[in-house]
Amino acid sequence: MNTLMDAMHGFGVSTTQYLQTHYSDAQGWFLFISFAADLRNTFFVFFPIWFHLRESVGIKLIWVAVVGDWLNLVFKWILFGERPYWWVHETPYYGNMSVPHIEQFPMTCETGPGSPSGHAMGAAGVYYAMVTSILTIMLSKKKTSSSRALFLRGSLWALFWTVQICVCLSRVFIAAHFPHQVIAGVITGMIVAEIFNRQQWIYHANLQNYFNITLLLLSFAVGFYVLLKAVGVDLLWTLEKAQKWCINPAWVHMDTTPFASLLRNMGTLFGLGLGLHSPLYTENKQSSSTPFRIGSIISSLLLLHLFDSIKPPTHMAALFYLLSFCKSATVPLATVSIIPYCVSGALSLPNKKQL
Numbered sequence: 001m002n003t004l005m006d007a008m009h010g011f012g013v014s015t016t017q018y019l020q021t022h023y024s025d026a027q028g029w030f031l032f033i034s035f036a037a038d039l040r041n042t043f044f045v046f047f048p049i050w051f052h053l054r055e056s057v058g059i060k061l062i063w064v065a066v067v068g069d070w071l072n073l074v075f076k077w078i079l080f081g082e083r084p085y086w087w088v089h090e091t092p093y094y095g096n097m098s099v100p101h102i103e104q105f106p107m108t109c110e111t112g113p114g115s116p117s118g119h120a121m122g123a124a125g126v127y128y129a130m131v132t133s134i135l136t137i138m139l140s141k142k143k144t145s146s147s148r149a150l151f152l153r154g155s156l157w158a159l160f161w162t163v164q165i166c167v168c169l170s171r172v173f174i175a176a177h178f179p180h181q182v183i184a185g186v187i188t189g190m191i192v193a194e195i196f197n198r199q200q201w202i203y204h205a206n207l208q209n210y211f212n213i214t215l216l217l218l219s220f221a222v223g224f225y226v227l228l229k230a231v232g233v234d235l236l237w238t239l240e241k242a243q244k245w246c247i248n249p250a251w252v253h254m255d256t257t258p259f260a261s262l263l264r265n266m267g268t269l270f271g272l273g274l275g276l277h278s279p280l281y282t283e284n285k286q287s288s289s290t291p292f293r294i295g296s297i298i299s300s301l302l303l304l305h306l307f308d309s310i311k312p313p314t315h316m317a318a319l320f321y322l323l324s325f326c327k328s329a330t331v332p333l334a335t336v337s338i339i340p341y342c343v344s345g346a347l348s349l350p351n352k353k354q355l
Contacts, residue, residue: 012178081115117185124189210273267328275336
């Protein structure tokens with residue numbers, strides 16, 4: 001088994017070296033793709049747009065992103081995946097041969113285990129959910145001809161696979177993942193999205209459901225961590241490797257640690273529940289005018305962009321995790337209830353003045 005994994009890892013390093021050597025001019029593009037594929041963009045960009053255009057799609061995106069990333073964390077703790085940027089320095093695979101040189105970038109030094117790829121899994125799940133939702137919306141129209149439906153399906157799935165290939169190549173290029181890890185991520189992400197495509201209860205879940213599920217997912221992850229640590233398994237072994245082999249200490253970010261990801265996702269899910277059951281949301285639920293939707297989208301994107309620029313302090317881990325949870329909960333809460341309430345109030349001012 002070790003021989004097989006070494007061979008796969010060796011092939012992965014060779015692939016990374018090949019991409020960095022022959023496609024160095026595309027470095028900016030690959031870095032942009034890794035940035036764009038981060039789940040943060042689902043919460044700060046895709047969700048606000050979709051929620052105010054088609055509420056059910058926005059809700060589904062949050063569930064797919066949060067549960068998918070939670071599963072990714074659990075899988076990583078089970079599979080113990082290496083990452084190319086540290087594996088190449090520690091493996092005896094090369095023996096007396098010279099160790100291949102691979103470049104590192106600001107997005108290379110992630111601190112969690114590498115299998116499956118979180119970026120690939122998140123992008124696959126989110127884009128799969130968006131593509132299938134668009135097809136369901138567009139093809140439900142009676143006037144859609146068979147040729148137009150075929151063109152729409154072909155175009156959207158071609159776009160989907162183009163995005164996935166770009167994300168996979170990007171993660172391999174920056175030496176954050178091996179090829180088999182990104183492939184596993186894409187497959188797993190699609191499965192998660194397809195499961196939620198078949199779920200209807202998420203659109204009618206009450207606040208108690210959101211609270212219970214958030215607590216369940218958080219408790220399971222923490223309990224699993226404590227259990228494995230009790231039997232001598234160190235689930236934070238990758239943090240030491242990242243700090244040791246990353247060429248720039250500033251590239252080792254605390255928000256890439258497993259618990260930062262866990263609390264960020266739990267905060268997002270709980271914040272969605274709070275927002276959907278807020279009196280402010282109930283008051284503006286009937287507002288469906290085009291100016292209201294456009295105003296809510298633009299305001300959400302601008303304010304969330306400013307909010308995203310606020311970074312929790314990292315000098316105290318407990319404080320960082322707590323503030324990460326609160327910040328993540330605020331994003332859907334503001335998008336769903338606070339911002340629409342303010343937009344509705346602003347749009348009603350001209351009418352009140354005329355009266």
